[in-house]
Structure formats: structure tokens, C-alpha cells
Amino acid sequence: MALNAAPGRYAFAALIVSNLFLAMGPWMVRLADVGPVASAFWRLSLAIPLLLMLARFASKGSFRPGKGVALLIVAGGVFFAADLAAWHYGIGLTKLANATLFGNASSLLFPVYGFIAARMLPQRLQALALLLAAAGAALLLGGSYELSARHLRGDLFAILAGLFYTAYLIVIDRARQTLKPLPVLALATIAGAGPLLLFSLLLGEKVLPSDWTPLILLSLGSQVIGQGLLVYSVGHLSPLVVGLGLLTQPAVTAVVGWLAYDERLSAADGVGAILICAALVLIRLPQRLATGEAAPHLGEDRSAR
Template sequence: MPSPSANLVTRGQRLALAGLVIGALAIAFSPIFVRLSEVGPTATGFYRTILAVPPLWLFWQFRPASTKSMDAPGLPPLALILIPGLLFAGDLFFWHLSIQYTTVANATLLSNFAPVIVTLGAWLVLREKITPSFLVALLVSICGALMLVGASFQLGGDYVFGDLLAFTTAIFYGAYMIAVAKLRGRHSTQQLMLWSSLVSGLALLPMVWVMGEGLLPPTLTGWATLFGLAWISHALGQSLIAYALGHLPASFSSLVVLIQPVAAAFFGWLWLGEGLQPLQIAGGIVVLGGILLARRAQLKAG
């Protein structure tokens, strides 16, 4: 019979897994918000993080007593302030920039190689055990992602620079997930998200000027879009992913986040009228199958 502590761990992991899935679904709305935004891509990234700071500050102020002991009084360590925030700012900047130099399909596909980066980092930095079964699940999921956007994928010299930017996005987001997983052992989700979001916003603000973008959306609808991106995709979605990284292996968590492009394709069909081809539907099913295989591999390893 499992011990009470084992049951507690199982319940905690199930709660984290549910939060991870909901977080992935929340960030799946981000391409729609970005598409509907009335300001430039870098300015949209700035608002995505800076407008999330007020609700994240409230989450931090009213966090459960059980997590308050994780946060030392006063300013947090410099690593907590800078590293995740700068990595996430780099992720947003290069992702939005890549779309200007390559196709959306290329940018989406190459940026979704983040689980490969996370798996390597989890093995090297976090000392996670990576089993052959998990590597098979990772390969299956990546193949599903290839199928999901492969019909629109284009090769050629015109796209090399943009493709490199998109793959740089995967490196930044993968490094961000590793940093969050590393810091979650010593800091609460609320504190981590608050400071990283503030740093991301401040880092992206000068880049808005460098890219020559305007800052003010002309309509209330434009503002509502930015608040939706900040509060749903970032404050809710990224916070749930950060919470899960404190309870689940980073390698597995990054694979589950591949639900995001599957859900984004579905939402694009539902709300933007973007067609879904049979290959895309099959790719989404393969991605979900790879995630289920990864879950089984994780349970066996545990």
C-alpha cells in the first residue's frame, strides 16, 4: 500500500500536470492576440510582460502562507531578478523578429524545438535522468510538430536568417525553462513571475524604440487585446507553467508545452477562420501521443 507521503507526492504531481496543461492552453491564445494587436511585434511583447505585473503583484501579495517561507524579505537575489526575465525577453524579441524574415510556419516549427534544448539542459544542469523511453516520446512529439506545420514549411536562402532567429527563440525559451526550474526550488512561483516579468518588460522597452515601433494602440479593442495577452497568456499561462516546473521534471514539462501549437492551430481555425489540413490534424494527434508516451516514461522512471 502506498504511504501517505507517496500519495501526497502523486496528488501534487497531478495538480502540477493539470496546471501545466491549462498553462499551455492559455499561452496558445498568444498567437491570436499577437495577430490582432494594433502595435508592432516588439511593443506587443513589451505590453505582454509589463501589463502582467499588476496582477502578478497581487498574486505575490496574497500568496498562500505555505509559500511565503520560500521568499526572503527585501529584494530577491540578482539571479532571480535578471536571468529569467532577460531570457524571456530574448525569447519574445527573437520570436517576433523571426516572423519578419521567414514564414510563420518556419518560425513556429523551429521555435518549438525548445524541448530538445530543455532536455539537454535538464540532463546537464538539473541532473535529470533522461531515459530511452522519454527520448522516443520526444522524437514522436517533434515529428508531430513537423507534421503540424510541415505543409507550410519552406526552405531557401531567403529564409535562412529568419530561420536562425526562430531557432534562437527555441534556445532562449529552453534556457528560460531551465532557469525557472532551477530557481523554483528556492523561490515561489509568485515572486519568480513578478520579477522576471518586470525585467522582461524593461528590457523590451528600449527595443521598441530601436525597431521604430509605436507604443500606443489607437483603439480600446487594441488595448483589450494587449490586456488579454498579458493576463491570460502571460500572468495565467506562464505562471502555471512556472508552478509546474517546481513539481515536475523540466524535460517532461517542456514536452507537454507542445500542446500549445496544437491548441493554437485549433483556436486559429475556430476564431480566425484558418483552415486545418488533414496532415495538421494528424500532427496534432501525434504530438498528443508523444506526450502520453512521455508521461508513461516519467511514471516508470519515478
């Protein structure tokens, strides 16, 4: 039993750390002196050499997935590129809180995919965890969230980004059934870089930066570390746990706003963060309490890949 759980022993910790790094991404996008879609291109392209090196090391040489898996990963890379393009573009057209809320639609949609794939409804403890997480996210963003016609375009782009990111996570979830995380991430990153450069040029953005520092930090933090740990955790944790883990990003974003831009944190922000933490604790209770013996896919850890 312990041997079977060993490969995914650190998956939950990796999920939390990944979201800490991913939450720093919008700050680096703001600091970059290139267009928003161009910053997404550099996020991927700067990471490719390092990811390829790490993937070859992890695979003990070259890695060549089958044609079907390769096509699946390419599709995932395109979905990821579309997600980054839509979300980065939408950030400039709406409030940051709106973009964070709608862009994290995958935190609820990905668990829905997990339940559909398992052909079962959520158990009471799982439903309670989802409700607590949703309430926590609403409280975190409620103070600055605003619906208006002025923000409609940006909100729609953020929603579209959330849909694309859900599709990306589904593809990664399937690809991880046959490949290790680093080869999956390296191939998906390569597939996504080209479309992002094309989108950026079509939008007439500035592509070449004067200051490389924010882009290098964005690439290392969000793509290599953030996505690397996320792809690893997707192979061992259920979509429900991954989805709830994504909701830690708004909490971290609120702290970044407080430290970097002196955006005050309210009592509601604190309660929201506590509710999200409570949801994560609930979902990490023993698998028998959460899902029962018959649904290992929706419990804590999945089969080691």
C-alpha cells in the same frame, strides 16, 4: 506517499492549460495595433500589478529572495525579454509555421538540459516519446513549413528566440527550488519589461495602442495565466515532461488558424496532433516504467517546492 505528491498533483494539468493559453499569444500579437516588440512589452508591463498582488498574497506578505536568487531571476527576466523580442520580430520576417517550429526549439533543448543535469541518458520509453512528439510537430508544421533565403532572417530570429527561452526555463527551474511560482514570475516579469521597451524604441515601433483589447488579452492570457501555470508546473515536473508539453502549442495554433483565419486542417495535421498526445500519454506512464527508481528528477513529479 500521497501527502508528498499532493502539492504537485495538478502540475501536469496546469502544464497543458498553460500551453493552451500561450498558443493564443501569436493571434493577439497579430491583432494588436502596435509593433511586435511593443506588444511583448505590454504583455509584461500590464501583468506586473496583478502578479505582484498575487505574489504577495501567495507569500503571505512581502517576499524578499536572497541576493543570489534575485540575480538569477533578473537574468531569467532578461532571457525572457530577449526571447519575446526575437520571436515577435521574427514572426514578421518568416512564415508563422517556421516561427512556431524554430521558436519551440526549447521543447527539445530543455529535456536535454534535464538529462545532462541528471547525468543520465534517456530510457527507451522516454526516447520513444521524444521521437513521437518530434514527428507529430513535423507533421503539424510540414504543410506550411518552408525553407528559403527569403525567410532566412526570420528563421534565425526564431531559432535565437528558442535558445533564449530554453535559458529562461533553466533559470526558472533553478529559482523554483527556493521560491514559490508567483514571486518568481512577478520578479522575472518586472526584470523583462524594461529591456522590451528599450528594444521597441530602438526599432522605432509604435508603442501606444489605439485598441487595448488585444494587449490586455495577451497580458492576462499569456503572461498571467499561461506563464503562471507554466512556472508552477516547472517546479513539479521534469524538463522532459515540460518540453513535450510545449509541443501542444503548434497543435492549438493550427486550430486557431482554422477557426480565426479559415486555414484548413489536413489529415497530416490530425495525425501530428495524435502523435503528440501519444507522446504525452507515454511519458505519464508510471515512473518505474519510464525512468526506474533511481531517477526521480526525470519522472512524473518532482519534490514539492
